[in-house]
Amino acid sequence: MAKHVEPLPVAVLSRSERKQHTRERLREAALDLLSRGQSFPGLSLREVTREAGVVPTAFYRHFRDLDELGLSLVEEAGLVLRRLLREARQAGLPTEDIIRSSVRIYSAYVRAHPRQFRLAASERAGGSPLLRQAIRSEVAHFVREMAQDLRLLGFRADLPTADLELICSLVVNTMLGAAGEILDLPEGQGQAARELEERFVGQLRLIFLGAERWRATSASGP
Amino acid sequence: MAKHVEPLPVAVLSRSERKQHTRERLREAALDLLSRGQSFPGLSLREVTREAGVVPTAFYRHFRDLDELGLSLVEEAGLVLRRLLREARQAGLPTEDIIRSSVRIYSAYVRAHPRQFRLAASERAGGSPLLRQAIRSEVAHFVREMAQDLRLLGFRADLPTADLELICSLVVNTMLGAAGEILDLPEGQGQAARELEERFVGQLRLIFLGAERWRATSASGP
DNA sequence: GTTTTAAGTAAACATTTGTTCACTCAAAGC
DNA sequence: GCTTTGAGTGAACAAATGTTTACTTAAAAC
The missing domain is CATH 1.10.357.10 (Tetracycline Repressor, domain 2)
Known part of the structure; x- marks a missing residue:
């Protein structure tokens, strides 16, 4: 019943650092999916969050929608x-x-x-x-x-x-x-x-x- | 209660002609969607059949999947x-x-x-x-x-x-x-x-x- | 130390998706 | 004329989608 592996020494990060970090994870996730043969209009929001190891709703804390992610x-x-x-x-x-x-x-x-x-x-x-x-x-x-x-x-x-x-x-x-x-x-x-x-x-x-x-x-x- | 508008004088067409005709409708539908801003990996089978005015399952009578349509x-x-x-x-x-x-x-x-x-x-x-x-x-x-x-x-x-x-x-x-x-x-x-x-x-x-x-x-x- | 803020979670929703199965019913084959 | 064939239908499914809503919980502000 291993609950959750603590991914990183998290306590040392400030709030805004943590935010920027997950934002980066989302961008990385999208980039990875893209270079794995997917094309941008074929991406789904849930797919990206899954790849980033984050719950779907967390996405909206960083981007309005996929297009905004894409622009960045x-x-x-x-x-x-x-x-x-x-x-x-x-x-x-x-x-x-x-x-x-x-x-x-x-x-x-x-x-x-x-x-x-x-x-x-x-x-x-x-x-x-x-x-x-x-x-x-x-x-x-x-x-x-x-x-x-x-x-x-x-x-x-x-x-x-x-x-x-x-x-x-x-x-x-x-x-x-x-x-x-x-x-x-x-x-x-x-x-x-x-x-x-x-x-x-x-x-x-x-x-x-x-x-x-x-x-x-x-x-x-x- | 208008049931269904008969789209064309259908009776004059032979079976294989009818088949080829709907096949063409499917291809046309996909092309139209594509040039309306959609990109191919963003297409969905149902979307295509909807545009073609055909029930989703009819698709399989003509193509194995969207990729096959794309190739044609x-x-x-x-x-x-x-x-x-x-x-x-x-x-x-x-x-x-x-x-x-x-x-x-x-x-x-x-x-x-x-x-x-x-x-x-x-x-x-x-x-x-x-x-x-x-x-x-x-x-x-x-x-x-x-x-x-x-x-x-x-x-x-x-x-x-x-x-x-x-x-x-x-x-x-x-x-x-x-x-x-x-x-x-x-x-x-x-x-x-x-x-x-x-x-x-x-x-x-x-x-x-x-x-x-x-x-x-x-x-x-x- | 208490209160406020906000990043991330969890559950639930209404849609949409791809695919299956059993069916109609008219043309094709005999 | 009867039978066979196969293009198209309709209902149903499990799964996936985008988004909302209420929640936790730890950092930030005071």
């Missing part, structure tokens, strides 16, 4: 994305083959944050209209930052910002598409992973090849 | 996609600005088959693993056909097929992404639609600019 997850995914950019910025430009090494780094980063990338990649087009819109807005934000970075790097300094953003938007679309496929690889498929990476490298190369020859659109003049 | 929808979407290619082939090359006019045609085609394109665009990354895989396979098929078409048109005749497919895969990714956004436009937003189209045209231009300069990968030699 999207926000976090946006942070993860932008952190990627920041790290890439600090790493500076590698010497040799910049695209290939970027893809390697990106690939590792995706695998290090599978749940956020799966969320971003798979609910970007599917899912509830609310989440979709939120993700689009995060992606747009990311694209703007990336374009700004290209500008700081002096890449195609002659182009107007809108053109740089057009290029970056293409890159990001390709990146997120690749993320979805990377995460679908049945782990340990080294060969398939390498082919995928090869294609990804090729596509980015193609894009930048186009970007180098790109001539400014007429949008900059009256 | 994906198959149809694949047909629609490939029909697009065939029509483009017959239309031949327009004289002036080939990319812009292609985008116009594509855009109209997407709006003419919104449900199939929404399915393809939104369940390609999200949704159930089964549907996702099926859609990926349809898309791959489409990419191969498109590459073959480029070959027949004499575009970059020097490149190996794998490279043409790499290019086409990039194009198709961009196309499907654009389809998702086109369908999300709150109808009547002419300005937004034009901006979207402009970006779409730009990205394709960029891709083909890169494709023209592309140099064959080393994969062709031993």
Whole structure:
């Protein structure tokens, strides 16, 4: 008749700390379910609370409904994305083959944050209209930052910002598409992973090849 | 006390015709729900049968479960996609600005088959693993056909097929992404639609600019 | 030390879900 | 014409869903 295993030394936590902790558990639970093949509109509130080890009604102490939880997850995914950019910025430009090494780094980063990338990649087009819109807005934000970075790097300094953003938007679309496929690889498929990476490298190369020859659109003049 | 409105002159149909007809109603119902904001994993069997005007149990006379229905929808979407290619082939090359006019045609085609394109665009990354895989396979098929078409048109005749497919895969990714956004436009937003189209045209231009300069990968030699 | 507050619990609810079973009844097969 | 077949019905089920309502109980406020 073991009643209840005390999950953690709980007494040391303040009330608000405890609250934030279960809130986190709920978010984690949803993320786990999502990366276990579920998709967001297929989630149920009770499922999430069950996974979090919490009674269903406790959910309402933290979120109005599942959509609100989802939005907070999207926000976090946006942070993860932008952190990627920041790290890439600090790493500076590698010497040799910049695209290939970027893809390697990106690939590792995706695998290090599978749940956020799966969320971003798979609910970007599917899912509830609310989440979709939120993700689009995060992606747009990311694209703007990336374009700004290209500008700081002096890449195609002659182009107007809108053109740089057009290029970056293409890159990001390709990146997120690749993320979805990377995460679908049945782990340990080294060969398939390498082919995928090869294609990804090729596509980015193609894009930048186009970007180098790109001539400014007429949008900059009256 | 109106019992039941006789929906159609039913007596003239043979048994198998009637069966195929309700099967079609079920598929139509699912497509309608999907393009009304629902996503596939959020669909319920009863919901579909309700929309189709049929009792829930009738569903099992046509499909084992929702996944089977979904697969048949994906198959149809694949047909629609490939029909697009065939029509483009017959239309031949327009004289002036080939990319812009292609985008116009594509855009109209997407709006003419919104449900199939929404399915393809939104369940390609999200949704159930089964549907996702099926859609990926349809898309791959489409990419191969498109590459073959480029070959027949004499575009970059020097490149190996794998490279043409790499290019086409990039194009198709961009196309499907654009389809998702086109369908999300709150109808009547002419300005937004034009901006979207402009970006779409730009990205394709960029891709083909890169494709023209592309140099064959080393994969062709031993 | 007493009172207040609020995170989490427990029970109960009205719906909705997927699936079963036995049934009708009209077309198809003979 | 009689029999067989099978698409669609209707009732019933166990299970799961979202949400409300009243409750415990320990930290926070005084």
